[in-house]
Amino acid sequence: MAKEKDTAMVMETWDNYHPIYMECILKDRPDFLEFFANGGVEEDFEFSLLGDVRGLTLLDTCCACDARQAFTWTNLGAKVTACDISPVAIAIASENAKTIGLDLEFVVADARTLDPIPDDCYDIVYATYLSWYEDIEQACRTWHRVLKPGGRLLYTGGFPVTVSRNYYDRSPNYYLFDATPAGRKYGVNVNIPTVNFHHTLSDLVNAIAKSGLRIDQMVESGLKSDASPYSIPEDLAIIATKPIG
Numbered sequence: 001m002a003k004e005k006d007t008a009m010v011m012e013t014w015d016n017y018h019p020i021y022m023e024c025i026l027k028d029r030p031d032f033l034e035f036f037a038n039g040g041v042e043e044d045f046e047f048s049l050l051g052d053v054r055g056l057t058l059l060d061t062c063c064a065c066d067a068r069q070a071f072t073w074t075n076l077g078a079k080v081t082a083c084d085i086s087p088v089a090i091a092i093a094s095e096n097a098k099t100i101g102l103d104l105e106f107v108v109a110d111a112r113t114l115d116p117i118p119d120d121c122y123d124i125v126y127a128t129y130l131s132w133y134e135d136i137e138q139a140c141r142t143w144h145r146v147l148k149p150g151g152r153l154l155y156t157g158g159f160p161v162t163v164s165r166n167y168y169d170r171s172p173n174y175y176l177f178d179a180t181p182a183g184r185k186y187g188v189n190v191n192i193p194t195v196n197f198h199h200t201l202s203d204l205v206n207a208i209a210k211s212g213l214r215i216d217q218m219v220e221s222g223l224k225s226d227a228s229p230y231s232i233p234e235d236l237a238i239i240a241t242k243p244i245g
């Protein structure tokens with residue numbers, strides 16, 4: 001019951017925030033749509049980790065309204081299905097894709113279950129933003145389900161650290177969502193009650209391994225500038241394969 005309430009709360013947060021979010025992204029990057037229309041590719045470290053993705057089927061689990069990662073994978077040549085739990089995100093992202101002239105599919109789906117998505121049909125699952133849901137074991141089982149045998153999971157996210165709470169404290173963190181960095185830059189504060197979940201590094205590695213996916217590689221990237229006195233990476237990626245047979 002608490003889980004359903006938490007999911008409803010997260011959906012409401014994002015359904016309310018996405019229109020404002022998109023406005024702020026376009027203020028921040030006025031050439032955003034033109035960039036992708038001209039074949040633009042974001043520079044984030046994860047886009048070089050899988051080699052040539054041309055012709056491969058790729059599912060993005062949390063595309064958001066900007067869908068910048070889904071557009072990047074498309075411009076890199078992958079055949080992309082972009083999912084998000086928020087119907088508002090999917091409506092905005094599909095409209096943007098039409099404006100840009102990019103050919104990708106959009107589906108409203110919860111990353112943990114991907115209900116509308118059939119089994120064994122993706123070469124790549126690109127998974128991000130696990131902090132918005134609690135049950136990452138369920139999510140990893142789902143990603144195993146939708147991958148073709150031999151297909152790869154690419155997980156990327158911030159290095160799992162906690163601010164002002166114990167690293168091992170997995171209890172839901174209820175708080176008032178103000179904005180994303182793009183929104184904060186323009187003084188947005190939506191003040192919506194929401195919830196986040198902390199997953200430790202071992203939670204993540206064990207959830208992937210337990211799902212039957214074989215972990216091939218872990219990559220650390222960047223350096224957190226505000227983590228004094230410790231020096232720790234900014235981002236993390238894990239690549240895992242669905243074994244054949």
Ligand SMILES: C[S@@+](CC[C@H](N)C(=O)[O-])C[C@H]1O[C@@H](n2cnc3c(N)ncnc32)[C@H](O)[C@@H]1O
Binds near residue numbers: 010067068083085
């Ligand atoms: C921070 S945004 C992603 C932002 C963006 N693509 C970027 O990195 O610039 C996180 C997204 O996760 C989505 N989300 C939250 N819970 C989800 C779930 N259970 N399944 C799928 N999407 C979810 C939200 O609707 C939101 O669009």
